[in-house]
Amino acid sequence: MAKAVARKQLPAGITPVIEDYLKTIYFMAQEQAQVKTTDVAKRLRVKPSSVTAMLKTLADLKLVEYRPYYGVALTPLGNQIALEVIRHHRLIELYLVKALGFSWDEVHEEAEVLEHVLSEKLEARIAAHLGDPTLDPHGDPIPALDGTLPETATMTLADAPLRKRLRVVRVRDQDAERLRYIATLGLVPGAHLRLIERAPFEGPVTVRIGKRVHALDSRLARTILVEEAPRHPS
């Protein structure tokens, strides 16, 4: 409790738009060393010049370090806020699934707007109601109140060992269509499977889930994170 109070009333003008920029920069920083104007622009479906303008604003607010023509990086404060928004997002996703019967392909869009509007009080009640969860419906880790982020597996189905018993831990996809398809295959977090074959040259990957066997495009396989599963059924 004590620790989490720290921020809260300090940053006055944090708008929903700012929160989305921070989240975006946060995510892109994990995938690439340099976060460039154009990348942010593409992700947010906004023109590069708009991004430049916003980056200046964010720099003024001490939320990012911005070096023109070079790139942006979050400051510790910016990082903290990004994590808070991500926490909101994932808690909401999980809540919608658990408490209101949404399916995992419906929740991202809802959460994308609700995340900006969740009061600390409501966040707390939802978290409590869910038993302070650590993973959302897609297996994405939920940042804790202190900014701690649970580690998750980094091995993808595209480069997992053959024949071993594997467990799906996370599905890194936001697209509703694909999520529905993945669900029909049974490739949801917690599911067990074996990798049967991997075609060469980035070709499809064949998996057995229960009694069924499926061929998966390698790009899809790369979005599915797995870990080796202990002995037998959970």
Added chain:
Amino acid sequence: MAKAVARKQLPAGITPVIEDYLKTIYFMAQEQAQVKTTDVAKRLRVKPSSVTAMLKTLADLKLVEYRPYYGVALTPLGNQIALEVIRHHRLIELYLVKALGFSWDEVHEEAEVLEHVLSEKLEARIAAHLGDPTLDPHGDPIPALDGTLPETATMTLADAPLRKRLRVVRVRDQDAERLRYIATLGLVPGAHLRLIERAPFEGPVTVRIGKRVHALDSRLARTILVEEAPRHPS
């Protein structure tokens, strides 16, 4: 189902601000014949000139009929949208109380922002989860999908008959402090009481609730709506 679909994609540029203006005009129209610029300004804590500007916008969008220097009124479309937002607001209030353990004095502020952000899908799930309720935690009627509004009592505790068995049906107050006070008296919707005495000249009103007797300021009494309660305990 069929009926409710009618609107939905039609009005493009309905912002949260617009929704709040429509709600305000809707409520004020029930209390007074003429809805004037200054009244709206006071309620929304905004300057009269800002209201004038917005009323023009609303008129352009065919949401209100606006006659300068005279007053505003909602068009049927404006009315419909106002009711939808009010439905959102009251469903959210009830949901927060029923599903997440909020108390009735905490929910108004939360709902004031969430109401603008509730998708139709989420609204439907919440309504279903609550069993298509007709009253929110304050006894305020929840507009139905077709715009129908359940009738509620109009008799207030300030002008109810003495000695009769009464039931609280609605508490028309948004102020958290007062709501908490009212709750400590047990004056929540559904509670039974008798009016024991009414002091002259708009003086306080004395009520018995269970074994306890309280004196209430007449202004407070006027916010509490009651109806005569049948024979004995429900």
Added chain:
DNA sequence: ACGGAAGTTTAGACCGATCTAAACTTCCGT
């Protein structure tokens, strides 16, 4: 080493929502 393409920033505009200050109506008391 340098010239052009790709990436980025600047300049200037627009839109929604608000404000202050000034002008204009309405209304009411004498």
Added chain:
DNA sequence: ACGGAAGTTTAGATCGGTCTAAACTTCCGT
């Protein structure tokens, strides 16, 4: 019936967030 106070609208400015077009920087291939 009319003059002033109260109420309202207009004019013009500001702020956040976006855009297009033009200028500028970086980078890479020859």
